[in-house]
Amino acid sequence: MSYQFIIISATEERKQKMEEQFAALELKGKINKYYLEASMMSNSAEYLKEYNIEKNFKYICCARSHFRAIEYAANSSDKFDFSIILEDDVAFYKENFLEIIEEIIKKWSKYDDHKMVSIGWIPCDMKYDGFFNRKSLNLNIESSPETKLIIDIYTPGLQGYIVRNTDMGPFVKLFIQPTFTDLCNKLKKLHYLMEMYDKLKINVEPSDNFASIDIFLNILFKQTIVFPPLLIEQNTPSLLGHKNKENYWDNFFENRESERSKYNFF
Numbered sequence: 001m002s003y004q005f006i007i008i009s010a011t012e013e014r015k016q017k018m019e020e021q022f023a024a025l026e027l028k029g030k031i032n033k034y035y036l037e038a039s040m041m042s043n044s045a046e047y048l049k050e051y052n053i054e055k056n057f058k059y060i061c062c063a064r065s066h067f068r069a070i071e072y073a074a075n076s077s078d079k080f081d082f083s084i085i086l087e088d089d090v091a092f093y094k095e096n097f098l099e100i101i102e103e104i105i106k107k108w109s110k111y112d113d114h115k116m117v118s119i120g121w122i123p124c125d126m127k128y129d130g131f132f133n134r135k136s137l138n139l140n141i142e143s144s145p146e147t148k149l150i151i152d153i154y155t156p157g158l159q160g161y162i163v164r165n166t167d168m169g170p171f172v173k174l175f176i177q178p179t180f181t182d183l184c185n186k187l188k189k190l191h192y193l194m195e196m197y198d199k200l201k202i203n204v205e206p207s208d209n210f211a212s213i214d215i216f217l218n219i220l221f222k223q224t225i226v227f228p229p230l231l232i233e234q235n236t237p238s239l240l241g242h243k244n245k246e247n248y249w250d251n252f253f254e255n256r257e258s259e260r261s262k263y264n265f266f
Contacts, residue, residue: 001105003082003162005033006072008065010040014088017234021092021264031098032080036072038088039064050181060180063213066158067175074172077165082108086160089244090120090231091263097230099143101162104226107139108164115167116221117149119230120159122214123252128259131227150225156214160231163221171220232263 009015015035022028037043039061047064048057066085073083082105093100104117111117136148174190177183217223233244253260 001081001108002079003032003084003101003105004073004076004080005031006069006083006085007033007035007088008038008069008086009035009088010038011088018086018088018090024264025092025094025097027098034072036065036069039068047179049179051179059213064180066213066217067172070163070168071172071176073163073165074168077169080165081105082162082164084119084160084162085158086120086231087158089234089236090159091234093228093230094262094264096143100141100147100226100230103139103141103143104149104162110137110139111149111224114151114222114224115163116218117162117224117226118155118157118218119161119226120157120232121155121225121229122157122159122248124156124248125251127254128228128252128256134227136227137224146228148227150227153225154215154218154223155225156218158214158217159229159233161223228259228262 007015007018009018019028022031022033039047041048041057041061044057044061044064048060051060069083069085073085076083084101101119104119131150134150135152136150139147139149141147174186175183177186232249235245235249249260
């Protein structure tokens with residue numbers, strides 16, 4: 001199975017840090033990768049027209065970046081079978097990072113109708129040990145026997161995930177619209193999504209905040225979660241205003257600091 005990395009990149013500095021990580025894992029030259037310019041307020045004026053709630057722009061732009069990454073994946077289906085979509089502020093797992101990804105891809109047919117395998121996500125309030133008791137698929141990942149795929153929980157975050165490119169075509173027709181307002185109008189007509197909106201308390205009127213993209217996609221694609229995650233966020237400020245280390249990872253790795261050391265922090 002062939003695959004590519006698609007990295008949503010906001011700045012040249014972040015791109016260089018990603019390149020340093022690929023080099024540290026000796027992956028430079030061994031993988032196919034493409035840097036997709038992130039959707040920012042500076043390059044999304046046309047997309048945001050007819051929408052005037054400025055405090056929501058950064059969330060909408062984040063959503064648009066992922067929609068465009070999924071579009072790129074779908075359009076690459078003639079060259080690659082799978083895409084690993086990453087945000088540019090992630091820290092890679094040092095041990096068997098690529099080997100685990102390749103084993104997950106090889107076993108894709110076992111995931112039934114799950115169309116996303118999240119290799120990076122936000123733990124919220126759950127600690128590291130809390131994930132051990134979750135239901136998991138028995139995949140027997142030889143390169144990392146402690147790795148499991150969790151199927152009974154939707155965890156927010158789009159730090160990194162794997163999709164099969166041929167699965168993405170129908171979603172692209174939904175996601176890729178000329179403006180955010182057009183997208184909202186399209187979503188309102190899809191009755192099969194109403195149950196999801198009710199569950200997430202998402203209203204798709206153009207005046208509403210679209211901050212729940214990382215839950216919207218995860219439920220729409222029937223997310224499966226890799227544990228331990230193959231990447232976490234670096235100890236750098238998020239473009240959405242989060243303090244990644246303090247808000248998420250200090251709590252997640254409490255009493256498990258040795259596990260935190262397995263990631264390439266900057």
